[in-house]
Amino acid sequence: MDIMKAVLGFEDGDFVVGEGFGVKGECAGELVFNTQMTGYMESLTDPSYFGQILMFTFPQIGNYGVDTRNFQNPRVCALGCIAKEICEKPEHGPTLRTFFEEHSLLGMTGVDTRALTIKARVHGTMRAALVVGSDDSAYAVSLAQKSPTICDIIPIPEVSCKEPYHIPGSGKRIAVIDLGIKKNMLTSLSKRNGDLYVFPYNATADQVRACKPDALFVSNGPGDPKQAPDAIRCIQNLLGELPIFGICMGNQVSALALGGDTYKLKFGHRGANQPVRFTDGRIFITTQNHGFAVDAESLPEGCRVTYTNVNDGTVEGFENRDMRLTTVQFHPEAHGGPRDTEAHFFDDLFRRLA
Numbered sequence: 001m002d003i004m005k006a007v008l009g010f011e012d013g014d015f016v017v018g019e020g021f022g023v024k025g026e027c028a029g030e031l032v033f034n035t036q037m038t039g040y041m042e043s044l045t046d047p048s049y050f051g052q053i054l055m056f057t058f059p060q061i062g063n064y065g066v067d068t069r070n071f072q073n074p075r076v077c078a079l080g081c082i083a084k085e086i087c088e089k090p091e092h093g094p095t096l097r098t099f100f101e102e103h104s105l106l107g108m109t110g111v112d113t114r115a116l117t118i119k120a121r122v123h124g125t126m127r128a129a130l131v132v133g134s135d136d137s138a139y140a141v142s143l144a145q146k147s148p149t150i151c152d153i154i155p156i157p158e159v160s161c162k163e164p165y166h167i168p169g170s171g172k173r174i175a176v177i178d179l180g181i182k183k184n185m186l187t188s189l190s191k192r193n194g195d196l197y198v199f200p201y202n203a204t205a206d207q208v209r210a211c212k213p214d215a216l217f218v219s220n221g222p223g224d225p226k227q228a229p230d231a232i233r234c235i236q237n238l239l240g241e242l243p244i245f246g247i248c249m250g251n252q253v254s255a256l257a258l259g260g261d262t263y264k265l266k267f268g269h270r271g272a273n274q275p276v277r278f279t280d281g282r283i284f285i286t287t288q289n290h291g292f293a294v295d296a297e298s299l300p301e302g303c304r305v306t307y308t309n310v311n312d313g314t315v316e317g318f319e320n321r322d323m324r325l326t327t328v329q330f331h332p333e334a335h336g337g338p339r340d341t342e343a344h345f346f347d348d349l350f351r352r353l354a
């Protein structure tokens with residue numbers, strides 16, 4: 001096998017050289033790290049990673065091949081993939097290498113991902129550029145420096161559905177705003193017989209009202225929540241009119257719709273063992289993937305923080321009972337990661353509509 005060069009350049013002038021996999025090419029965006037031991041395909045296909053380069057801290061990924069049943073979206077959404085090592089002989093095929101080659105994706109191995117993770121933890125998330133097929137570090141650094149910040153990109157329209165669609169179910173009618181929804185959110189709602197009317201990111205309140213929903217659900221999505229003005233407006237118009245639920249980006253845009261604020265975390269939470277504390281003191285282990293957070297202090301009267309991240313005390317969920325709004329920052333739908341909060345969130349959602 002011919003070795004293909006690759007280089008990862010950072011906005012601060014630093015760089016690392018490694019081995020490329022997939023195809024030759026380049027990409028630039030935030031480099032973020034995920035600490036999951038499994039679920040690499042769920043993460044790579046999670047639309048919330050659109051616009052970011054995804055690095056896995058677990059030393060080897062690809063050890064159970066590529067199974068499209070795990071995909072959270074039909075395509076890989078991360079701009080590129082960085083891993084210490086990819087498995088060349090998985091128990092089930094095809095290999096990550098073959099998949100990346102066949103789908104013209106960009107990957108890099110053979111780098112000290114732990115050192116790069118420490119760098120992100122010390123200095124904060126940085127913009128980086130991955131160049132596969134070259135070791136021109138000066139070029140990679142200049143690409144990183146020229147790339148827009150995560151707050152400047154508008155990625156949601158790229159991953160939201162283009163037209164509304166219907167997933168029939170025999171139960172409650174849920175209007176879903178797709179800001180780049182993970183498949184397992186839809187599956188989790190469908191499994192509970194939800195009759196789902198899915199709308200693109202720019203749906204208006206009147207379009208939502210027209211399907212006569214019992215509730216509104218706002219999905220996860222990539223980028224800065226402040227770059228989702230249509231969803232914020234739609235929620236604002238529907239607040240108090242019907243129950244509203246949201247996950248991750250759905251949590252953040254709900255806070256903004258209420259007049260609250262969000263801010264960028266130093267290096268975010270991305271992994272499958274993030275502990276959150278519920279109001280009753282119980283701790284749940286959750287999957288998370290977020291780089292922004294809701295500012296607890298900014299939430300207006302009537303809101304109550306329901307979940308707090310045990311590691312850093314940040315907001316992992318809040319509610320406003322008067323407005324019948326319940327949102328979480330973590331991922332109860334899992335995929336990958338633990339399903340400890342699936343029933344807690346989704347069963348509760350339908351119980352509230354009964």
Ligand SMILES: NC(=O)CC[C@H](N)C(=O)O
Pocket residue numbers: 048219220221222223224225247248249250289290291292293
């Ligand atoms: N998974 C998500 O919905 C992420 C929301 C937002 N893009 C963030 O990084 O915080």
